[in-house]
Amino acid sequence: MQYLQYIKPAITADTSTLSATNLAGRRIEAGAFSHPQWLRLCFIERQLLWERRLTTTMLMETFGISRPQAQKDIKLYQQLAPTAMKPYQLGIPYHQPTEGFEPVLLSGEDLQWQSIEDYAPPSAGHATEMPMLKRRHNLPVLARLLSAIEHQRSIEAVIATMNSPKGRTRRLTPTAVAFVNNRYHVRAFCWDHMGYRDFLIGRFKSNPEVVTAPRSGMSSAKNAPAFEQCNGVPPEADTDWDQMVELELKPNPHLSGEQQALIASDYELEEGGAWKRVTMRKPLIGYFLVDNRIPSSKVEYHMAAHDNPIAWPVFACTADSNRPAHEIGFKPD
Known part of the structure; x- marks a missing residue:
């Protein structure tokens, strides 16, 4: 399971200085800061949002900066978002977000988790990228x-x-x-x-x-x-959320032997002579199946076995009982 995703800075051409009116009621833009400083400010907000704590050491180790610079960045963020952090509390060696904390730098379109900075796709004439639909974030x-x-x-x-x-x-x-x-x-x-x-x-x-x-x-x-x-x-x-389930992934057995070998190579399904295994929380299995084009219902399982196996190249089953993964199901609302 991915628990969250990190931030992509929205760099603009505007280099004007922020005024007090910028700080209330709308997201602060990146143009008033240098790119490295903007990344550090976004990191501060990311820590408060997701980790619920922030220390100068986090900034120092992540960006390779000095303690005075890290303290300066934290002070600047406090000026930009004066209601974001709780006042210093004796015995708590880190900054905490207030209960009503809301981001002022990050936007729903900029959410990322794994990295500090996302790079643009190549723009060379021999390379292109298919656009993907984005879901609305709030x-x-x-x-x-x-x-x-x-x-x-x-x-x-x-x-x-x-x-x-x-x-x-x-x-x-x-x-x-x-x-x-x-x-x-x-x-x-x-x-x-x-x-x-x-x-x-x-x-x-x-x-x-x-x-x-x-x-x-x-x-x-x-x-x-x-x-x-x-x-x-x-x-x-x-109890469902607390239950971790291990799935075994393998090529659709209703494909020919050569087709199965191709699918195993395409999806890197073989690991050390055995089929690939992944572990996740039980309620997330249904999403995993849908997003990876694996049969997620009885109807799709029948189609994958009899009607159009090529459209469903990968099968998933529970590693302990060999039960088809779609039988576990999930309950979105």
Whole structure:
């Protein structure tokens, strides 16, 4: 599972100095800073957003800069985002984000996780790149959900789904965020369905608002909503999320022997004389199958076996029981 993705700086040609009005209500642009400094400022914000902590040592080791320079960068970020960090607390050797922290440098289009800087594709006449559709991201929503997870809060928000495309109010207790291909999901206990589900963050129609249950004993009536009866604490653990499943990947056995050998080479499915194995959380298996063109349903499995095996080159099964991976399933909302 990829848990998050990092930032691609949006460099602009504008080199004007930032004014106080720039800092309120909209994202700060990169043009007022040198490129190395912009990357360091984005790194600071990335640490506060995802790691929920920042130290000068992190900046020093990542960028190879001196301690005074790292401290100077942190001070500059505090000037750009004066409400982003909690005041210094005795005994805590790192900076913490405030509970209402929202990024001012990063945008939903710039999210990256693995690297500090992304490079543009080659522009030579003999090379080209196929455009890919991007999914909508909502960075303020993402920031609030991460804060809710950190502080164990429940939230309410209007969320659109395929079953409710106009959106309706949901009450959730978020527990984790997963980045799947080009989209973010939040894993949460849904108080409507009384179970754990996945919600696309890009489909939040309103910013999440924290909700709290009455103090223990004040809503013990049997006809009280489940959220109040449970004091806002999910009544069950997310056992599916905690379960790690190992999958074995191999060529579609309904292809010819030569075709299977080609697929094994294409996808590098052989490792040390055995088929390739990957391990992931159980709720993410369905997404893995869909995004990698592996049969993800009974219908697709039948098509891969009988109708058009070439369209489904790779099969996946559980490593321990050889059970087709699509039978495990998943429950997006």
